[in-house]
Amino acid sequence: MKKDIEIPRVENLFLAITKEYNTLFKTHEYYAYLMNEKESDLEMVLIVSKGFDSHDVTSQMRHKIENLPAKSVAKIELIQEEVLKLNNEFKVTFFEKNKMFDKNFIVKKGMLKEGSLRMIKKLNKKGIIIK
Secondary structure (H helix, E strand, O other), X not given: OHHHOOOOOOOOEEEEEEEEEEOXXXXXXXXXXXXXXXXXXXXXXEEEXXXXXXXXXXXXXXXXXXXXXXXXXXXXXXXXXOXXXXXXXXXXXXXXXXXXXXXXXXXXXXXXXXXXXXXXXXXXXXXXXXX
């Protein structure tokens, strides 16, 4: 029955979007990172991302991380500036202690304005953190 279905709440897992300077191409680029602030490792992390709004949808990007250790960070993908004009969704599914979890992160268009970027100590880069 519905009352017997347990949907576990995901805590201490964050998405960070950073703005970084590429010295080779002399441009600013945006990157997505998955931050595991849990006390345990995450296994078989699957990430599906896409950009969308009421008129446009990008193709989906898929990423897999075999093991994301406790208190660590993994770089997921480069986000093209044109895609930031859309809402961006990152669906994350993973196993923790043999139990499956999932969490959706939404980066709304306009969130990455220069004034909203803050120093993310763990990455030593400016960006935003999505909870």
